[in-house]
Amino acid sequence: MSQSQSSLSLHETVREEIRSRIAAGTYAPESPIPSTAMLSEEFGVSTITVKRALRDLQAAGAIVSTPGKGTYVKRQRRLLRQLDVKQPFLDEASIRPVSVTREKILDPTMASIEPPTHAMLCVRKTIWSDDAPLVYDTTYVSTDMGDQIVEEFAGHFVVDVLEKHGIHVVKTHIVIDAAPAAGMVEEIFGIPNGYPTLRRLYKMVTSDPNVTVYGVLQAPFDRLACKIDFDWTSGKNSALPRGRRRK
Amino acid sequence: MSQSQSSLSLHETVREEIRSRIAAGTYAPESPIPSTAMLSEEFGVSTITVKRALRDLQAAGAIVSTPGKGTYVKRQRRLLRQLDVKQPFLDEASIRPVSVTREKILDPTMASIEPPTHAMLCVRKTIWSDDAPLVYDTTYVSTDMGDQIVEEFAGHFVVDVLEKHGIHVVKTHIVIDAAPAAGMVEEIFGIPNGYPTLRRLYKMVTSDPNVTVYGVLQAPFDRLACKIDFDWTSGKNSALPRGRRRK
DNA sequence: GAGTGGTCTAGACCACCCT
DNA sequence: GGGTGGTCTAGACCACTCC
Numbered sequence: 108m109s110q111s112q113s114s115l116s117l118h119e120t121v122r123e124e125i126r127s128r129i130a131a132g133t134y135a136p137e138s139p140i141p142s143t144a145m146l147s148e149e150f151g152v153s154t155i156t157v158k159r160a161l162r163d164l165q166a167a168g169a170i171v172s173t174p175g176k177g178t179y180v181k182r183q184r185r186l187l188r189q190l191d192v193k194q195p196f197l198d199e200a201s202i203r204p205v206s207v208t209r210e211k212i213l214d215p216t217m218a219s220i221e222p223p224t225h226a227m228l229c230v231r232k233t234i235w236s237d238d239a240p241l242v243y244d245t246t247y248v249s250t251d252m253g254d255q256i257v258e259e260f261a262g263h264f265v266v267d268v269l270e271k272h273g274i275h276v277v278k279t280h281i282v283i284d285a286a287p288a289a290g291m292v293e294e295i296f297g298i299p300n301g302y303p304t305l306r307r308l309y310k311m312v313t314s315d316p317n318v319t320v321y322g323v324l325q326a327p328f329d330r331l332a333c334k335i336d337f338d339w340t341s342g343k344n345s346a347l348p349r350g351r352r353r354k
Numbered sequence: 355m356s357q358s359q360s361s362l363s364l365h366e367t368v369r370e371e372i373r374s375r376i377a378a379g380t381y382a383p384e385s386p387i388p389s390t391a392m393l394s395e396e397f398g399v400s401t402i403t404v405k406r407a408l409r410d411l412q413a414a415g416a417i418v419s420t421p422g423k424g425t426y427v428k429r430q431r432r433l434l435r436q437l438d439v440k441q442p443f444l445d446e447a448s449i450r451p452v453s454v455t456r457e458k459i460l461d462p463t464m465a466s467i468e469p470p471t472h473a474m475l476c477v478r479k480t481i482w483s484d485d486a487p488l489v490y491d492t493t494y495v496s497t498d499m500g501d502q503i504v505e506e507f508a509g510h511f512v513v514d515v516l517e518k519h520g521i522h523v524v525k526t527h528i529v530i531d532a533a534p535a536a537g538m539v540e541e542i543f544g545i546p547n548g549y550p551t552l553r554r555l556y557k558m559v560t561s562d563p564n565v566t567v568y569g570v571l572q573a574p575f576d577r578l579a580c581k582i583d584f585d586w587t588s589g590k591n592s593a594l595p596r597g598r599r600r601k
Numbered sequence: 602g603a604g605t606g607g608t609c610t611a612g613a614c615c616a617c618c619c620t
Numbered sequence: 621g622g623g624t625g626g627t628c629t630a631g632a633c634c635a636c637t638c639c
Contacts, residue, residue, distance in 0.1 A: 116608065119547075142624060153610050158625080166413065166548040167534040174625045175617030187466060187529065191584065219434055219579065277587050282434065284579035285532035285552040287414040300366075301413040303550030303575070305532040328550070332466065332531035335582070337438065340524050363627065389605060400629050405606080421606045422636030 121150050122160035129169055129180055136182040140170065143178075165299055168329045183329060186236060190281065190335040204261035205231040205243075205291075212247055212321060219282045220310040222247065222321045230260045233295055241330055243295050246322040265320055269313060276320075278312040283333060286325075296327050303328040368397050369407035376416055376427050383429040387417065390425075412546055415576045430576060433483060437528065437582040451508035452478040452490075452538075459494055459568060466529045467557040469494065469568045477507045480542055488577055490542050493569040512567055516560060523567075525559040530580060533572075543574050550575040 115123070125140065134140045143161065147154040161178060164170045172178040210229040212222040227247040234242045246265050259268045266276060287301040296302075304325050311320040362370070372387065381387045390408065394401040408425060411417045419425040457476040459469040474494040481489045493512050506515045513523060534548040543549075551572050558567040 118608080122547075144623085155611085156609065159608090161625090163548055167536070172625060173618085174615095175619080175623085177618095177624060185531075190582065219581075275586075277585070279584040279586070280581075281583070282579055282581050283437075283530055283552075284432075285550045285575035287550050287575070289414070300369075301410055301550075303532045303534050303548075305530075328532035328534070332529055334466075334527075334529050335437065336528070337526040338524070339522075339526070365627080391604085402630085403628065406627090408606090419606060420637085421634095422604085422638080424605060424637095 117152050118156045118159040118163070121146070121152060121157060122163050124150070125160060125164060126169060134180050136180050139177040139179050162299075166302060168302070168327070171297075181329070184237065185329055185332055186241065187332050187334050190333050201235045202262055202264070203233045203235060205233060205295075207231075207257070207261050209250065210247075214323070216284075216286065216306070217308060217321065217323065220280055220308050220321060222310070223319075226250070227321070228252070228257060228260070230265070231291075232261060239330075240296055242324045242326040243292055244322060244324050246320060248320050249318055251317060265322075266311070269318065269320075274318055275314040276311045277314055280310040280312075282308040284308075285328070288325075288327070292325055296330075298327055305331050305333070307333070364399050365403050365406040365410070368393070368399060368404060369410050371397070372407060372411060373416060381427050383427050386424040386426050409546075413549060415549070415574070418544075428576070431484065432576055432579055433488060434579050434581050437580050448482045449509055449511070450480045450482060452480060452542075454478075454504070454508050456497065457494075461570070463531075463533065463553070464555060464568065464570065467527055467555050467568065469557070470566075473497070474568070475499070475504060475507070477512070478538075479508060486577075487543055489571045489573040490539055491569060491571050493567060495567050496565050498564060512569075513558070516565065516567075521565055522561040523558045524561055527557040527559075529555040531555075532575070535572075535574070539572055543577075545574055552578050552580070554580070 125134070125146075128134045128140075140146075141149070143154045143157045146157045150157065161170065161172065165172060169181060170178050171181050206229075208229045208231075209226050211224065211226045228250045230244075230246045230248070232244050232246075233240045234244060246260070248260070248265065256268060256272060259271075269276070284306050286304055286306050288296070288298050288304050289300060292298070292304060293300055293302070298304075305328055307324040309320075309322050309324070313319065372381070372393075375381045375387075387393075388396070390401045390404045393404045397404065408417065408419065412419060416428060417425050418428050453476075455476045455478075456473050458471065458473045475497045477491075477493045477495070479491050479493075480487050481491060493507070495507070495512065503515060503519060506518075516523070531553050533551055533553050535543070535545050535551050536547060539545070539551060540547055540549070545551075552575055554571040556567075556569050556571070560566065
């Protein structure tokens with residue numbers, strides 16, 4: 108076995124060796140890597156040390172372990188999404204409702220978009236792409252709306268539903284950050300606690316002064332990235348992203 | 355000890371209990387939490403299980419352990435940064451050069467901004483704020499520039515240096531994603547492997563057709579977030595972020 | 602020297618999957 | 621039933637800090 112670096116601890120050298128094998132294609136995407144017992148024998152370390160290395164690789168999104176089956180190299184497929192559009196997401200994506208409740212916004216991470224303190228309609232759903240969950244969305248809307256509209260929220264993009272009822276988004280405030288996965292997100296994506304996720308907090312002001320939409324989009328880091336372009340030539344410090352963009 | 359959930363494994367219940375104590379203020383920011391030995395006794399589990407819980411909390415950015423000293427609750431201080439400005443970063447920040455080399459862009463994560471394949475001037479530096487490293491910046495610039503300009507790159511923002519020499523940024527392409535920390539970033543920020551980071555890949559087209567700037571900004575997730583606002587009223591699908599913004 | 606966290610080990614049990 | 625990964629344990633050694 109070739110040791111890439113000295114002064115690395117055992118589980119680190121094992122981790123990096125496996126990582127480089129994945130990069131080199133020795134362990135191919137979607138196919139299993141040797142069991143902890145075999146790796147333990149090959150590297151001459153205890154199974155616990157191997158498990159530690161594999162756990163770190165899981166946390167970094169390189170592999171996935173399934174109890175009873177084995178450990179597999181993760182296929183990488185990241186979606187690059189333009190930021191400067193009204194729709195929260197894709198047209199081709201399928202939406203699966205999770206829950207519709209009435210809640211106050213308690214998540215401290217939402218503080219940066221200054222949400223109201225009263226209870227609002229809370230719609231949670233997952234958006235799927237390519238037969239895998241892509242983002243987990245939590246949307247908060249003012250409750251004083253018709254009940255039939257509320258029904259539609261669970262299965263469609265909130266913006267689309269509002270638009271259909273003549274309510275237009277006039278301003279969007281977005282905060283993008285990274286955060287370790289916790290709670291619901293772990294279960295939905297099957298990722299371990301602390302797994303890096305990309306988060307998009309949003310606040311949408313609409314043409315109806317009574318209707319403001321708040322929410323969070325959350326996706327595992329290896330599934331989604333955001334993109335935005337600025338053109339500084341068309342005015343002093345103004346941004347005109349990519350001109351027109353009608354579907 | 356109160357157990358928040360059943361059907362959680364031991365290290366999970368320990369982890370969540372400690373997490374809630376931090377949230378409640380029982381364990382205050384910047385102050386030490388009990389040692390693994392004490393926690394092990396209190397919870398009635400082995401020290402290894404406690405260590406496992408603490409390691410997960412470290413990976414989530416809640417605590418910091420220093421060998422020989424103890425484990426401390428991390429103070430949270432995140433900087434919210436507007437995206438729609440030319441300068442890569444703050445004015446009040448201090449810059450510490452790391453290295454100036456000549457390299458090809460090899461990082462596969464840069465592929466999304468389509469960098470050139472030839473070798474370029476590569477400037478690495480850290481930007482500090484509030485006596486702590488805030489972001490790690492890697493900038494690539496075309497090499498055909500005066501040597502004295504190259505000298506300035508290490509200690510100043512690239513955009514500022516170019517501007518001083520009459521070269522203006524006309525277009526900016528940005529890709530934002532999250533990624534687990536690896537390599538240099540771990541050392542600089544003192545974070546464990548796999549720690550979630552926020553990344554900003556950029557490509558800047560300048561008024562000089564020979565000069566295009568590529569680069570990556572990388573920051574621990576708990577140090578930085580990005581912000582951007584869109585106003586859809588001023589034209590069909592055009593974005594005019596927050597009007598004027600001169601310092 | 603006492604206490605700390607980090608690493609590594611051997612060994613055990615479980616739930617799960619597959620044949 | 622044999623193999624897998626996940627969990628938990630007891631015990632050891634090290635490097636480090638602080639007194």
